[in-house]
Amino acid sequence: MKKIFSTIVAIAIFSTLSIAQNRTLPSVDVKTLEGSNININTIENDGNPIVISFWATWCKPCKKELNNIAEVYEDWQDETNVKLVAISIDNARSMAKVAPYVNASDWDYEVYIDPNGDLKRAMGVSTVPHTFLLNSKKEIVWQHKGYVDGDEEELLEQIEKLAK
Amino acid sequence: MKKIAILFTALSFSILGFSQENNGEFHGDFDLSMQSYQEDALIGAEAADEIILNNAYLNINYTKGNFSAGLRYESYLNALLDFDDDYKGNGIPFRYATYIIDGLEVTAGNYYEQIGSGLIFRSYENKGLGVDNAMDGIRLKYSPAKGVYLKSFIGKNRTYFTYADGIIRGADAEIDLNTALNFESKTKIIIGQGFVSRFQADNNPKFNLPQNVAAYASRLNVINGRWSYSGEYAIKLNDPIGSLTAEGNNYANGYALMSSLSYSKRGFGIIAEMHRVDHMEFRSERAQEKQYIINYIPTLTKQHTYSLLALYPCATQSEGEFGTQIDVFYKIKKGSLLGGKYGTKISFNFSSIRSLQKGIKYDVNGNEVTEISSSFKNDYNDFTPKFFSKNGELFFNDINLEVYKKINKKVKATGVLAKQSYNKDVLEGKTNYGIVNSTIAIADISYKVKKGHTVRVELQELLADGGDGSWSMGLIEYTVSPHWFFAVQDMYNWGNHDIEKQLHYVNINCGFLSGSNRFAIGYGKKRAGIFCVGGVCKEVPSSNGFSLTISSSF
Numbered sequence A: 001m002k003k004i005f006s007t008i009v010a011i012a013i014f015s016t017l018s019i020a021q022n023r024t025l026p027s028v029d030v031k032t033l034e035g036s037n038i039n040i041n042t043i044e045n046d047g048n049p050i051v052i053s054f055w056a057t058w059c060k061p062c063k064k065e066l067n068n069i070a071e072v073y074e075d076w077q078d079e080t081n082v083k084l085v086a087i088s089i090d091n092a093r094s095m096a097k098v099a100p101y102v103n104a105s106d107w108d109y110e111v112y113i114d115p116n117g118d119l120k121r122a123m124g125v126s127t128v129p130h131t132f133l134l135n136s137k138k139e140i141v142w143q144h145k146g147y148v149d150g151d152e153e154e155l156l157e158q159i160e161k162l163a164k
Numbered sequence B: 001m002k003k004i005a006i007l008f009t010a011l012s013f014s015i016l017g018f019s020q021e022n023n024g025e026f027h028g029d030f031d032l033s034m035q036s037y038q039e040d041a042l043i044g045a046e047a048a049d050e051i052i053l054n055n056a057y058l059n060i061n062y063t064k065g066n067f068s069a070g071l072r073y074e075s076y077l078n079a080l081l082d083f084d085d086d087y088k089g090n091g092i093p094f095r096y097a098t099y100i101i102d103g104l105e106v107t108a109g110n111y112y113e114q115i116g117s118g119l120i121f122r123s124y125e126n127k128g129l130g131v132d133n134a135m136d137g138i139r140l141k142y143s144p145a146k147g148v149y150l151k152s153f154i155g156k157n158r159t160y161f162t163y164a165d166g167i168i169r170g171a172d173a174e175i176d177l178n179t180a181l182n183f184e185s186k187t188k189i190i191i192g193q194g195f196v197s198r199f200q201a202d203n204n205p206k207f208n209l210p211q212n213v214a215a216y217a218s219r220l221n222v223i224n225g226r227w228s229y230s231g232e233y234a235i236k237l238n239d240p241i242g243s244l245t246a247e248g249n250n251y252a253n254g255y256a257l258m259s260s261l262s263y264s265k266r267g268f269g270i271i272a273e274m275h276r277v278d279h280m281e282f283r284s285e286r287a288q289e290k291q292y293i294i295n296y297i298p299t300l301t302k303q304h305t306y307s308l309l310a311l312y313p314c315a316t317q318s319e320g321e322f323g324t325q326i327d328v329f330y331k332i333k334k335g336s337l338l339g340g341k342y343g344t345k346i347s348f349n350f351s352s353i354r355s356l357q358k359g360i361k362y363d364v365n366g367n368e369v370t371e372i373s374s375s376f377k378n379d380y381n382d383f384t385p386k387f388f389s390k391n392g393e394l395f396f397n398d399i400n401l402e403v404y405k406k407i408n409k410k411v412k413a414t415g416v417l418a419k420q421s422y423n424k425d426v427l428e429g430k431t432n433y434g435i436v437n438s439t440i441a442i443a444d445i446s447y448k449v450k451k452g453h454t455v456r457v458e459l460q461e462l463l464a465d466g467g468d469g470s471w472s473m474g475l476i477e478y479t480v481s482p483h484w485f486f487a488v489q490d491m492y493n494w495g496n497h498d499i500e501k502q503l504h505y506v507n508i509n510c511g512f513l514s515g516s517n518r519f520a521i522g523y524g525k526k527r528a529g530i531f532c533v534g535g536v537c538k539e540v541p542s543s544n545g546f547s548l549t550i551s552s553s554f
Helices: A001-022 A060-080 A095-105 A117-124 A149-164 B002-021 B426-427
Strands: A029-032 A036-040 A050-053 A085-090 A109-114 A129-133 A140-145 B025-036 B053-065 B067-076 B089-101 B104-109 B135-145 B148-159 B167-176 B188-200 B212-224 B227-236 B255-266 B270-276 B320-332 B346-356 B361-364 B368-373 B376-378 B381-383 B394-406 B413-423 B435-450 B453-464 B471-480 B484-492 B504-514 B517-526 B529-533 B537-542 B543-553
Touching: A001 B484, A050 A060, A060 A085, A060 A095, A060 A149, A085 A095, A095 A109, A095 B227, A095 B255, A095 B270, A095 B320, A129 A149, A140 A149, A140 B543, B104 B148, B361 B381, B394 B426, B413 B426
Parallel strands: A050 A085, A085 A109
Antiparallel strands: A029 A036, A029 A109, A050 A129, A129 A140, B025 B053, B025 B543, B053 B067, B067 B089, B089 B104, B104 B135, B135 B148, B148 B167, B167 B188, B188 B212, B212 B227, B227 B255, B255 B270, B270 B320, B320 B346, B346 B394, B361 B368, B376 B381, B394 B413, B413 B435, B435 B453, B453 B471, B471 B484, B484 B504, B504 B517, B517 B543, B529 B537
């Protein structure tokens, strides 16, 4: 048991060291706000940066993050052509509320729902909010756990680095 | 064990081969929660023999193109006090391999799956709650045509470090009609049909128990412009569970219906939901224990995060309840009288959960035994509650209004007013407490000190006669983006009827975040209570001590 585990860990570490540079999106289905299935690795932004933000209707810091970005989103888009994809982890209890909430909040994001946590697990998200930044090849180049006021400025700096 | 070894030997070989091409990926995440437990007789906190308890998880996933495999190592040395002590020791209870080819997805090993909203089947994990009923077996998913999704699975569900007796088989078909039939329309329709069956051998010498128990669910989702409807109806066939006695057996079918209708446009959304649940607990074994539950009945109330709003949370009564809920979201436009410079956001929520119609349960001699409020059928009883009931007992009621306003560049404020009624007897399985009625007010104000520095203050007040009486809560939080946070909070039970229990529960927390890592330490007292996520609840004992959490991903 012990042996197997240490072997796995050793392999994992070595492989990570050599290949962690090009982490991409997993092939996992999520739901659109209309209830259809879509594979997350098909999202596109014509070679421009993509932000993926995990959130939930019951998560206060998540909503704070997305509302704060919503205020400056137009400027961000003008400047960097970035696209924000918001992945709601609301389960059957609150997923019906996602579309009315998003519409009422006047968000211009692409929003998908991950009701049983399949994408969340595949991307190693244990708590929300959790934000990823993808480069032109849709490789994850930066990530951030949690949100406090002002964190969006660091995110913008990272996006600007990519957009240059 | 041997199987795992083979799986990972194969895996390691593949990696060695693939890493040359530089296109395989390893990633994962790690979580650790450590807590010390000191005795505090006043709040009823007990010391742990081990002094420090520790839960930790490491997930590793490997992906290359359409192939992925992974595992989770779990360590409970020993499990935190709010976990079941059946979580003990170390192990790899979760490992899987998946590949996708020409629209067919094959998974062997562990997987999580859900049919529709979960009324008849949901396997999922929630570490905070200590819930993990992962399946171990085979799952297939196939899309034979555009807009048509089929899946089937077979397996046993995890219970701590072992698996339940029952074999669970399931299948589901979903058709996105617009895509499948290739027609453009303002109306979009998706239909789905799910089926689950449990096999458990009948070793009972006294009763002829059904070895195969089936459950069905049909669902419909219709969208027309700004309107959206979704509904699901489920039936569970005769499933005697729990006390297998002539009087206790219940062969009644179970039923569940949930329905929601919403309308939304820019700046406004409204949603009305209802559900009716009757005898719908579904388990992977006949034993009546929570680790065997394999379905999920969503709770029809708002999931609150402010501590005093969540002091008395609702949990679904899967054996019988009727619930309704309405939510309204509204954003008052910028520049209007009430909207001010930045606009104002309002959300309103109302929910009411009641029992189904009540009836009487009889014993062998036809004497009244007890009151029941869900379908019950055996040789001496045949009771089905009416669809609507006027005399339903109140389980939970919540009416709340939240207003959020950005006042200027530096100040943001949220205010909440709520009234809740909580049936402590039913929701906590106690007697003679009755209903706790509470009125709650909250103010949450944040102030931007300078770039990246924010101070936030929360003041909460809960007035109640029943339960533990009235509470006040105050919190001050200082955050420095993007790395630091500090918080001090005090919950004060000043209105407790027992003067000795009019106590302060003070907590201090601070944390450091850097990219993929998050560290937090805390010290304080936690009150005993009910902790819920997604309507699933657990009882948490009171505690006193230090805590450390580390969360990391790569």
